[in-house]
Amino acid sequence: MMRKYDVQPVDITRVEASASEFDAPTENMPTIMPLLYQSGYITIKDYNRDYDYYTLDVPNKEVRLGLTKALIPSYVSPNTLAVTNMARRIAQALDKRDMDGALTLLQTFLGTVPYCTNANSEGHYQQMLYVIFSLLTDYLVDVEVHTPTGRVDIVMLTRTDLYLLEIKLNQSGKSASHQINLKNYRQRFALSGRPITTVGVNFDGETRNISDWIIE
Structure with missing residues (x-):
């Protein structure tokens, strides 16, 4: 619907x-x-x-989590249990401030996900990551966050850090990272009180998986 x-x-x-x-x-x-x-x-x-x-x-955190889990089969994988377990491991990595490890977990998992017919746009992968990151119940996640010079694809606030993610399709993690720096997205969040980490992520349209990423 x-x-x-x-x-x-x-x-x-x-x-x-x-x-x-x-x-x-x-x-x-x-x-x-x-x-x-x-x-x-x-x-x-x-x-x-x-x-x-x-x-x-949405009434509360529990309902939002239930809604997110209901969307998993349509936006991530039919195997809801595997997705929630993977999200838990990602949360454990991020609690250790290990974004590289979190993306490696995600890359490995996406290699097991069946073919998706609507995976031909950056928007698809943005929504997919939003659903996955929204399963991390103690984190705040938002998309298309406006700055004076553009919009950040995904902003995620963990217990200790603020992450700014830019997503590309069939380009490179380097080009995604370059956009973050070119538009100075960090400045918009300078008063957040948290260390800011930028993450440029590229998805490959043929493999429908993350090909590479740059973390700064």
């Missing part, structure tokens, strides 16, 4: 809407919002009486 309504995992977030836009019959809904609301994936967080609109969002 998300694919039918052109909704990506990152789009399920805080939204403002009138009651008719989310509390409507699902059989004739113009957007996926009624389905998300009636299934409990989003709920009412606030109501503005002056302008008669509601603010909706």
Whole structure:
């Protein structure tokens, strides 16, 4: 249904809407919002009486994690257990501040994932990484984060560090890293209070896997 309504995992977030836009019959809904609301994936967080609109969002961390796990077969692999176990090992690597080890784990795992028919865009891999990183429950993950000079593909805040990831398809980790430096993405997060690590990642369209990466 998300694919039918052109909704990506990152789009399920805080939204403002009138009651008719989310509390409507699902059989004739113009957007996926009624389905998300009636299934409990989003709920009412606030109501503005002056302008008669509601603010909706995912209720809590547990529901967000459950939603993320439900999306694994469509965005990562049919083997949900293997993905959650791999995400756990990635979290263990990142807790040791070992991004190189985390990407090696991810590369090894993706080598076992069956052929995916919609893996021909950078956006696909961005959404895939978003789903995987969102399984790391103690981390904050966001995509397309705006800076004065562009948008960072993925920003991830761990317990100790801030990671800025740029994703390329059929190019190189070096070119992804070059874009981060050229547009000075670090400056946007200079006051975060965390050490900043940039990660340029390239995916190969033929193997549908990470080919190389640059960590700075």
